Amino acid sequence: MADELELLRRANPAPSDGPHYGDGPLDHHAERRLNQLLHERPPGRRRTRLVWSLAATAVVAATVLTLTLGGPSTAPAVAAPRALVVQAGSTPVPLDQLAGRAQQQIAADGAPKLRKGTHVQSWSMGMSEDKPPVTLPEERIVRWKADGSHTELVVATDPRHPGRPVLRDEGGDPHLVEDGHVISSQTYPPSWSDAPPESPPPADPARLRAYLQEAAYTHHTGLTTPELLDVVAELLDHWTLGARESATLARLLADAEGLRPVGQVTDRLGRRGQAYVYDAPGNRRMLIMDPSTGAVLGLETVLTKAEPEYGVRAGDVESYSAWMR
Template sequence: MADELELLRRANPVPSGDPRFGDGPLGHEAERRLNQFVGPPAVERPKPGRFLPGHRSIGRLLSRPRRTRLVWALATTAAVAMTSLALLLAGPSTTPAVAAPRPLVVRADSTPVPLDQLAERAEGAAADGSSGLRKGTHVQSWSMGMSEDKPPITLPVERIVRWNADDSHTELVVATDPRHPGRPVLSDEDGDPGLVDDGHVISEQTFPPSWSDAPPESPPPHDAKRLRAYLQDAQHTGTPLTTPELLDATRLLLDTWTLGTREDAALVRLLADADGLRPVGQVTDRLGRHGQAYVYDVTGARQMLILDPVTGAVLGLESTATTAEPEYALKVGDVMDYSAWMR
């Protein structure tokens, strides 16, 4: 950190104690030196980044703003420089809420529970016939933004959707990271990343009544066969869902509905029939809940599904890079996307 601070001090053409500090625009020489520190000329910059393959919410691309002739007040320069340093160079002790979450770790001493067995548990939990199904969701999510000219950043948000009796609904989105309560959180609500207070409201909207009766707006069924057809309709496909498509459809379903015990049991039974989804053992998710983990490998990524060990309810879904993308500074093991659903 001392080296980076010294670099910033040398890049500042006017020391903070100088009588000219904050009085006006930079001179030609000062502006040239600041431009050299901030970045290369536009003609030398790489082309804007692209989305990496994976789930549609993975890789929220950070567009690079055009740099016109920089004429900054020195006070603003100092603030921007220190913010950039905090975002890009600081260690976990200074801005832990900005850091990407580490992949969930399976307990080495845990016993994997086959999906068939968990489906039987879920069916037992739903045997009394009660459900608890309701429209709306409460979810914490972390999504990684990537571009060719900036390090990857992770944007943590909490989203609460509530439906009203007249079929209108409200959506509240706030910037928060439950791993670091009360700490500043990285947000890009204005198109550029910056730190905001924990709990900062990104958006609060009310939507008019929706009269659609097509999946996922219509209530999901509570038997596996009908649920399979329902999810195919939600994904707009007439062919059987592949395992990655089923996991995507599960995310879409849970971003619309909070499932009851019967719907949970139907979904677990459906997942038990999916190819390549294998049990790996017990994990503790990012909200501190214990669950059973099931993984599926796709090109360049590993998807981990976390289920409640008793009811089979989906607790979370994590996508982790298994192939490095050096042009995006993406490393093997980086968490690209994570959702944790709450009841």
């Protein structure tokens, strides 16, 4: 019970010692935390929270997968992707070199511009002590309108075809294709928050670092590399970066401690990328970036230690996100 209470305390958007508690509006941090609790997944999908809430999550995920595969008689599929493999003999590209390439793309003809909203395909593993692990693959597209409102469409992907998009984005509007089961389709009223990551990310490494620090909502100075990777994922779940912002982010990542180049990979959407790995106790994070533009393509977390009580083995993919334009 102590662990659960601590999780609740950390999730509380208005702690008892907060300056606005009981007699005024929430501050920017509290507004963002409340919005995350009501509408969003927490950055990084931390396993402690997944385990804590899995009694409901596993049932929902299994139900959606059953529907996706074609009916109640079909056994729920795990649909867990295999860990990405670095191409043998490929040459690792240092992050500072990649950042230099990204900088050169800013002035290129047709260079992409910053756009609020995202198009992402993701896999997220849920674990419990009394059920086998379930991985829910889904695709999400978020589009913002001029009046500050936005739409969010979430579709279950077919586990038999991992990496195949099931949404089209023509004319700025999301469209279903035939093999997607809708998990949710919602329209949200106008929101004009100026707190990161709702506000536009700056195109300067020092200012971007401060922006991400605020978005991460940490109480200590600076960001650890795992925290940085988590908040980068949160940023990309809000914004589709332009060439300038991608170059700034690549320069910031080049200074991240312990993030090392390992070579070339092909991501789950068939795109060629350079992989950068961070090893932590119990897991390995792999960041995949476009080799010419420096844009972040994906982020994978692989377990490096078996946890028999949850039915997971070393080498299982805990989570994966692939961002698209």
